[in-house]
Amino acid sequence: MRVALTGGLIVDGTGADLVPGTVLVEGERITAVLPPGEPVVEADVIDATGNIVAPGFVDLHSHADFSLGASPAAESQLAQGVTTLVAGNCGWSPFPITDLETLRAGTAFLGPKHDWTWNDLAGFAATLRPAVNLALQVGHCTLRIAAMGSARRAPSPTELRTMQDLLRAAADQGAVGFSTGLIYAPGAYAASEEVAALVATAAECGLLYSTHIRNEGAGLLTALDEAIAAARAGGARLEISHLKAVGKANYGLVDAALEHLDQVDDVDLGWDAYPYTATSTTLTTRLPTWALAGGELLDRLADPAERGRIADALRADVLLSPDSVVIASLPPGRYEDSRGLSVTEIAQRDGVDAAEIVLRILESHQAAVSVVNHAMSEDDVTTVLAHPRTAVASDGWIMDATGPGHPHPRNFGTFPRVLGHYARDRGILTLPEAIRRMTSLPATRLGLTDRGHIKPGAIADLVVLDPHTITDNSTYDDPWQLSTGVTHVLVAGQPTLANAAPTDARPGRMV
Template sequence: MDYDFAITGGTVVDGTGSPRRTADVAIVGDRIAAIGPGPFPATETIDATGCIVAPGFIDLHSHADFTVLGHPCAETQLAQGVTTLVTGNCGLSPFPSHDSGQAGAQWPDAYGFGDAVTAARPAVNVGLQLGHNTLRVAVIGNEDRPPTTAELGQMCAIITESATAPGVVGFSTGLIYIPGLFAQSDELCTLVAAAATAGLLYSTHMRNETSELAAAVEEAIETAERAGARLQISHLKAMGPENWGTVNRALELMDQARIRGVDVTADVYPYTASSTDLSSRLARWAVDGGLSALLERLADPETRIRIADELRSRFGRDIDPDGVVIAALPSGEFHRYIGHSLSEIGADRGTDAADAALDVLAAHQGSVSIVNHAMSEDDMRSVLTHPQVSVASDGAMLAPAGPGRPHPRSFGTFARVLGRYVRDERTLTLEDAIRKMTSLPASRIRVTDRGLLAPSMAADVVILDPNTIEDTSTFDAPWQLARGVRDVFVNGIPTVSGGDLTGHRGGRLLERSAA
């Protein structure tokens, strides 16, 4: 038979972790048709001599559900070889909406948002998760209280219904964010059990990533164990110098749970800075009721002093104000301080970092994104090398240019692992790194036709130069694409050819298996 495409002369790394081998790959339609010595007669032959041929990379932790409709070309992802994004992480999703809900929740249900993604014709595949924070806002609001029996039942019903929608693969929590941080064990276990019954993965941005990291891991594992859920611990890390090294205990807890039969894994990005909302660094009581309530408290002098004092008490313990840098905020008084730390802003204004943080929040309606330099390289390597940890970006940016100084993880996560930690430092083997980017994340979301190079699998394929693959995005100049990816196929559609976008977009909503 004649094939549509034959990729010849390349070194195949198939995603299983098995040793690389020289082989040709043939594609027909949206499937891999054959792998072997060839020849495979084809309409188009692509010479991959000197290159690695691998499954398209799967980013298990993305926030691109808030950017994919506006920029479906997804250049930042294709430049790294990423062909699938799993969105809806950290308890945040664009559905379900509510009249008094949070910004970004525009669709009443997963069906509506999935239809919008399909209509946008994304260049990459997209998996959806229902976010607990968004769900809680829709049903309860931003109040610090447990749900009533009726509200809990309503949330469970929405989870069950969402699981039937195309593309939905998981349920997520973000337990440092409003209003997820108000949820207690019984609520979480009930909702996660509903998700597990519906076949969904449970992914969590845990309640603490600083001095109480081990307790947060224990809570996540206990929740999954009680609920009978598959657990994904998101972006595992320890923030603050006095907490460095505690990731080893977190990994031990994960290993012990796996021995007991709990299906738990984690993911990590290869950087020593995180990125989040500045408001997440405030005391729980200060954000009760959401950002509007926070702004009212900041307008009251006595309450503001209390908020500042509690924030200040964390400095030197689990927050370093020198490392908290403004990444993005709406236009306004402090826009010129993008790229500056809280300490620098305070010094420039003749105040301290705590008051500077509250000044920025008050002036920009509480909507302030930060990059937080607070992690250890040794910790990151410990997590990265664990066999049950996937590579994931926690990124959101799909466009190659834009405002602000977003975290470089959107632009460079996968290329950075392959360039720095595989080729240059040999922290990982190429085979294991690619397994962490392909078959391991695919197994977490029960997508059985992606993540491997094998006959009958979806033709998501990346061809990259192992000698030149590298991330170029930096914290000071983040808007730069990765280098070294030469060709990308998404569902058999040539999306990148010779390092250039073809203009074709072949992405789809994911389909998960029932078991």
């Protein structure tokens, strides 16, 4: 198949200025970048007049491994121009599996629609036929569950070796990274020494180390140091996931964090961010981690004494912020009509305090509750996005155009929001620089040399977009709205979005 994208301005992904020209594709690769007016024969023409032709966007931080199997068309991603998703983040991956019941409970907040018929990366990958590419990381929480369940203790030498062996096996099957989520049980139970040992194993295998660090509030700098020390000791490449400062008392701390990171010159270090002032995670992150030990939260909530201890801990925790925590999704049950409401609003409706309503919601919905937490400063978001080493990433997992719940708008609008709101409207970034943060920068972090650029020989993952109209339409109040302004997407040379409509092509692959 021969395709010519003609008439547009080419943004090659390096940050260089826009240039007119034609991108010629044969099969799955770019074969030439031609000057304007040079004739092209025997090719299917995509008219990009008035538009930008750019490399397909690489999302360094997604949780698509829990959704892409059930939603292979990836409509929400194609509408944004995303062609490659990096999954297995925040310590969670759907493999390896030795204790399926515990893994399913731990990842229930992501709403996976899996049949769970595999036990390793290769088995999982064999089930996928997506419209976009997927790069897989191995999650520390998942490794811990496979080796020692949800135990709140250090691993034995044998258990640590089991985690390392499972990590090596996944690397042999094509994993690109190892991730931690050090606010999530059971990963939160790991001491720095355990993390460092696994990071060293990841480095031996040539994997990227991606981390949702242990503290994104007052302890931000200390948590960054823990990640840097582990990468330094093991010789690993390090990616700080969704860099931010959470909580009003910590607004402005990102300035010190960025200065701190810039001073590190002996670690291959990068970071990413999403362009929103709200996070999204599981409601169980509001609880003390001991309450989740052994996977026995629901049993503890059924015990009056233990329930009281958990409630007291919630009442003492300033990070609960009930006005700011909004229910996003939850399985059927008593509070399923509370999607889109804050913890405060639900508590007032039930006539109880915030701590009690959190426990009621969790016990009524098998603790599988995701939330949107309005906890960040717009000034901080802008500061992080403006830094030249920040890659754009979504931290999303919704692939469909419509569905239940009240998900975070980052699932639908991350990349158009940067291009439209932050680049075009506010001038925080130039258009070529914004596209660099979505293409060559994340591709480089992954070690990909044939994606993220428009150049002869590169894989033809391409996007055509209108820089004047590209818009993120999803909002916190009305999230199920696709972005607009992307008209064509090619994955390995095959159209997966044509005239803003998805095709039936499924050319995505593991990268």
